[in-house]
Amino acid sequence: NAGVTQTPKFQVLKTGQSMTLQCAQDMNHNSMYWYRQDPGMGLRLIYYSASEGTTDKGEVPNGYNVSRLNKREFSLRLESAAPSQTSVYFCASSEILGQYALHFGNGTRLTVT
Amino acid sequence: KQEVTQIPAALSVPEGENLVLNCSFTDSAIYNLQWFRQDPGKGLTSLLLIQSSQREQTSGRLNASLDKSSGRSTLYIAASQPGDSATYLCAVSSHPAYEKLTFGTGTRLTIIP
Numbered sequence: 001n002a003g004v005t006q007t008p009k010f011q012v013l014k015t016g017q018s019m020t021l022q023c024a025q026d027m028n029h030n031s032m033y034w035y036r037q038d039p040g041m042g043l044r045l046i047y048y049s050a051s052e053g054t055t056d057k058g059e060v061p062n063g064y065n066v067s068r069l070n071k072r073e074f075s076l077r078l079e080s081a082a083p084s085q086t087s088v089y090f091c092a093s094s095e096i097l098g099q100y101a102l103h104f105g106n107g108t109r110l111t112v113t
Numbered sequence: 114k115q116e117v118t119q120i121p122a123a124l125s126v127p128e129g130e131n132l133v134l135n136c137s138f139t140d141s142a143i144y145n146l147q148w149f150r151q152d153p154g155k156g157l158t159s160l161l162l163i164q165s166s167q168r169e170q171t172s173g174r175l176n177a178s179l180d181k182s183s184g185r186s187t188l189y190i191a192a193s194q195p196g197d198s199a200t201y202l203c204a205v206s207s208h209p210a211y212e213k214l215t216f217g218t219g220t221r222l223t224i225i226p
Binding site for chain 1: 117144145147149154155156157158159164181202204206211212215216217218219
């Protein structure tokens, strides 16, 4: 079972460049999430999508945009990358918002120089 | 604001020992609590999910307990094995924003063969 698949696994950007992180899940889950993980700060929620067609801001949404393309796919876009966005980004999904176990992808390691 | 603390940050124990990992949270109005493990360079794997109405959950050699009134959860690992070496994180969802998990920074566990 693939579960949650994220691409790319690694990326280096220069300040000001843009990119889109892709995420897809094959578990027929309704809810999807984007988190970032930084040393000493734990994981923080960037955006989430309770169901297909809806998206909402999480704890740290500034500098990011998301698209819930369909039930399977949830993408995260950085329009103008900044060094502060250097982090490991995780996509996750769950059957229903907040009520069931989260399933995570393996992450994207992003460095902005 | 909910805060989640995991102490110690790192723990080493000989193979075969039983061990307990701790998680404390500041706001007892939680919706649920999850324990995850994270292997180096990988995403998080959900181990156990405890709903606020439950006292404990068990899966194989793992047992997680929840005491909302004291703001504490423990993860008990029986007969530890080298394959249990990983970072263990707990996360709580709190009313009313139950879509947002607040994560601890984890305990890095090393099982010594």
